[in-house]
Amino acid sequence: MHYTYCDSPVGSLLLAGRDALELLAFPSGNQAKAPEAEWEAADAPFRQALLQLEEYFTGRRRTFDLPLAPRCTTFQRKVLEALQAIPYGQTRSYKEVAAAIGQPKAVRAVGAANARNPVPIIIPCHRVIGSDGSLTGFGGGLEVKQTLLRLEATAAAA
Secondary structure, eight states, rough: OOOEEOOTTOOOEEESSSSSSSEOSSSTTTTOOOTTTEEEEEEEGGHHHHHHHHHHHHTOSSSOOBBBOOOOHHHHHHHHHHHHOOOOTOEEEEEHHHHHHHTTOOHHHHHHHHHTTTTTTBOOOOGEEEETTTOOOOOTHHHHHHHHHHHHHHHHHH
């Protein structure tokens, strides 16, 4: 497994993967992660990801076009696909995501799958909010979630 770091407005992001991006981790929050001892530092496998993240953070990119290899269950994959369908600068509730995957009663399961998203930002789990419009849990912390939503709202309005 190779890894590198990406400087961003929300901190130094850890990117890791083999032939495709498998992990993007925040420097803090309940999903913070550090490279494992057997991982090798390498920037080359992540050139496109680094470029696209830079474009995203400067408001020039609204969708990502990267090979991804998230490790997840079939249900989680359905949720991740639904997250990728949420337009830039918009949000959806967990209930709306559950309905989008054809399982309207699976709101809590959608929340759990959302929380386990191994490549946040690129698969935009930050765009999922509570039914009442409140910001709910996020692996990078609520401050990071708010920053990402504000960045997208500002760029979408421009």
